Amino acid sequence: MPSERSTPKDRIIFDRKEKEIRSGLEALWPRLWRFAYGISRNRHDAEDLAQMTCLKALQNTARFKRGTHLDRWVFTICRNLWLNEIRSRKLRSGNGCIPVDETTPLIEQDGSETNIFASQVLTQVMALPDAQRETVLLVYVEGFSYKEAAAILGIPVGTIMSRLAAARKALAPMKATEK
């Protein structure tokens, strides 16, 4: 919120920015939910996490710089919220086990080969360790550059590279089932 001493002009700018963020969040929502699902591996958590992210983004309207790629900012918020959530769950339960949602099939099974392959790919990516998985989601699924992914995750580009090298080694064998 604009501070008490803000001028009417500040408030107009703030309102406009908030309006833009609101409409941007709605447009980003499917991507945000997909990312939340990818990192949490659980539909219920994903929805809560994505909702919390939207709320947090709006609370931080004043900090958003227009024209600076809402998606990167929102993904950063989402991932940080998830880290906090994991930390607090660890404190509460004494361990960091997050329930993984394995009941709902992610891809409708129509028995076609393309479909079976897509489903295998998805399963393998989802089975990657957290650090590799979040990096694969940002770089390969979302299409962020190494530099952008590094900024979102708050880690050096070199770490992005080593995570992706490891993920590629883990995922490369799936080619065998492709044909």
Added chain:
Amino acid sequence: MMFSDEDIAAYLDAELEAERIAEFEKLRASSPEFARRVAAMEVDILAVRAAFSPLLAQAPAYTAPPAKRPWAWAGAAAAVVLLALGIGYSQFAKPDVEAWQMEVAHYQALYVPETVAVISPDPVRIKQELARAEGLLGIELGYAGLSNVPGLTLLRAQVLGYEGRSLIQIVYASEDGTPVAFCILNGADGTVSETGFVRLLGMDSALWQGPAHGFMVIGGQNPELISNAARYLRQLL
């Protein structure tokens, strides 16, 4: 020169430093052992992407966080009423169409589904072209954002010119194969405008001005698709 696994990943992702690429490719061609190392890290990234795209449609419905101000609710309610009455956006902002936008419309009118059906998107080339456009237009275009526009598949990006100014045309196809273009022109006069909607040469179009650039999304006859794409793109850039 030695290449680490990180370098191999970077090469495969088109992120290896330009000055090391020739060396990398030379070694790959001459050393079967190195070629095997590279092959062991090859992953079909487009397949990974394709495997995750059905998830977009599985996202639960979006619920906007409540507004802090009562009048925002009134606005939302009014919008719902207008929607219920079937009053589309075209009833509102009628933008002034600039000459370049008309020119783009004429160009876009030549695009038919067959034009885009044969384009197989090459992420590496698209990224290179976007990087070139960033330099010419002085705007940061992100591949991630541009390749995730709701309802549209990114096919190609190319730099064009309009009266000595740089124009980038980003080509998309909608789910039914209709060509849609997102165009950015540099050298705007600084007047920022609201997004306006208009039908140009029979194609739905969204037009807006940023502080330094003019923007437009055009193609097909699906106002909802164009307005969603425009809204999404406007937040990104």
